[in-house]
Amino acid sequence: MNPFRRRIQTAMQQGGGAAAFSPLDISGLQLWLDASQIVGLNDGDPVATWSDASGNGYAVTQGTASARPTYKTGVVNSKPVVRFDGVDDWLDNGTFAVNQPCTWFCVAKRTGGHPSYGFVFDSVGADPTRQALIYTVGSTKWTLYAGSLVDESGTTGAVFKSIQAVFNGASSKIIVGGTETTVNPGSQNLANGVRIGQVAGAGGFVFGGDVAELGCYTGVLSAGNLALLQGYLNSKYGL
Amino acid sequence: MHSLFILAAEVRDWFNQQAEALGNNGVAIGALTLSASGNEPGTHGWCAVQLSPEKEQEVANLLAANPDKAALIDWSKYDLATQPGFPQQRLAVRGLKVIQKPFP
Numbered sequence: 551m552n553p554f555r556r557r558i559q560t561a562m563q564q565g566g567g568a569a570a571f572s573p574l575d576i577s578g579l580q581l582w583l584d585a586s587q588i589v590g591l592n593d594g595d596p597v598a599t600w601s602d603a604s605g606n607g608y609a610v611t612q613g614t615a616s617a618r619p620t621y622k623t624g625v626v627n628s629k630p631v632v633r634f635d636g637v638d639d640w641l642d643n644g645t646f647a648v649n650q651p652c653t654w655f656c657v658a659k660r661t662g663g664h665p666s667y668g669f670v671f672d673s674v675g676a677d678p679t680r681q682a683l684i685y686t687v688g689s690t691k692w693t694l695y696a697g698s699l700v701d702e703s704g705t706t707g708a709v710f711k712s713i714q715a716v717f718n719g720a721s722s723k724i725i726v727g728g729t730e731t732t733v734n735p736g737s738q739n740l741a742n743g744v745r746i747g748q749v750a751g752a753g754g755f756v757f758g759g760d761v762a763e764l765g766c767y768t769g770v771l772s773a774g775n776l777a778l779l780q781g782y783l784n785s786k787y788g789l
Numbered sequence: 790m791h792s793l794f795i796l797a798a799e800v801r802d803w804f805n806q807q808a809e810a811l812g813n814n815g816v817a818i819g820a821l822t823l824s825a826s827g828n829e830p831g832t833h834g835w836c837a838v839q840l841s842p843e844k845e846q847e848v849a850n851l852l853a854a855n856p857d858k859a860a861l862i863d864w865s866k867y868d869l870a871t872q873p874g875f876p877q878q879r880l881a882v883r884g885l886k887v888i889q890k891p892f893p
Contacts, residue, residue: 596839636873
C-alpha cells in the first residue's frame with residue numbers, strides 16, 4: 551500500500567478523520583511497525599511478518615515457528631501489541647539501515663526476559679554498526695546504545711511508555727513518557743539490518759514484553775515534531 | 790497456550806530434529822543459555838512456542854515413545870497473557886538460571 555493510502559487508512563482507524571496525525575505527516579519516516587495495522591491475524595496468532603507501514607518495505611519477519619512472537623489484541627487502550635515471550639522470540643529485516651542523526655519512536659512495556667537487558671531493537675550486525683533501544687532490568691530504565699550504554703534519567707518499571715530516541719552523537723537524547731534526558735550513546739550507525747526483540751547474535755539478551763509501535767526517521771526531529779509524535783502516541787495508547 | 794521446553798544438552802540435537810520434522814522450519818534451540826550457576830558453560834537450553842492442540846498431541850506422542858529423551862525434557866504449558874513471568878519461574882523450579890553475559 552502506498553504511503554498516502556496508508557495515511558488515510560490510519561486516520562480512519564483512529565477515528566479522527568482527515569485531521570488525525572500520522573507519523574507519515576513528518577518527512578523522513580524510514581520504518582514504521584504499527585501493531586494496529588497488522589491484518590489477517592487473530593488474537594494469539596504467531597507473527598511471521600510485521601509489515602512496514604512507512605511504505606519502504608522493511609517488513610520484519612521470522613521464519614522459524616518457535617521464535618515467532620504473538621499478536622495480542624486489546625492490550626493497551628484497546629490497541630493490539632506484538633508480544634515477545636522473553637525466551638526466544640524475535641523478528642528481523644536484513645537490509646534496513648539508518649545513519650546518525652536519526653530519531654526512533656516506540657511504545658513498549660517490558661514484562662520479562664533476560665535478567666540483565668532486554669533489547670527492543672538492535673542491528674543484525676555486530677559493532678561498529680549497531681544502534682539499540684534496551685530495557686535495563688537492574689535500574690528499570692530505558693537505555694540507548696550506539697557504541698556506549700546510557701540510561702534515561704528516570705525510572706520506568708513494567709508499564710507502557712512512549713519512548714523517543716534521538717541518536718545524534720553527544721547531542722543525543724531519550725524522551726521517556728515526555729521526560730527528556732540528554733545522553734551520549736556513541737556515534738555508530740545502524741547497518742546490516744534491524745532485529746526486534748533480541749540482541750544481535752544468538753542466545754543473548756532477549757526482550758520479554760509488548761511492542762505496540764516502533765518507527766524510525768532520518769535526521770533529528772524538531773521540538774515541534776517530537777511533540778506532535780508524543781501527542782499522537784499518548785492519545786493513541788492512552789498514556 | 791504457550792509451551793515451554795527446557796532441556797539438557799544431551800537431547801538438544803534430537804529435540805531440534807524432531808521440531809524440524811514437526812514443521813518448525815529452523816533451529817528451535819541454538820545456544821545453551823542456561824546453567825545452575827548462571828555462568829558458562831551452558832548445560833541446558835530452552836524455547837517457547839505456541840502449539841496447536843494437534844501439535845501438542847504430536848509432541849506428547851513423541852515424548853511418550855521416547856522416555857529416555859523425555860526424562861531430560863521439561864515441558865510445561867502457560868498462558869502468555871496472564872503468566873508473562875512463567876518461564877523465569879519455571880527456571881527457578883528447575884534450579885537453573887539464564888547465563889549472565891557482559892554487555893556485548
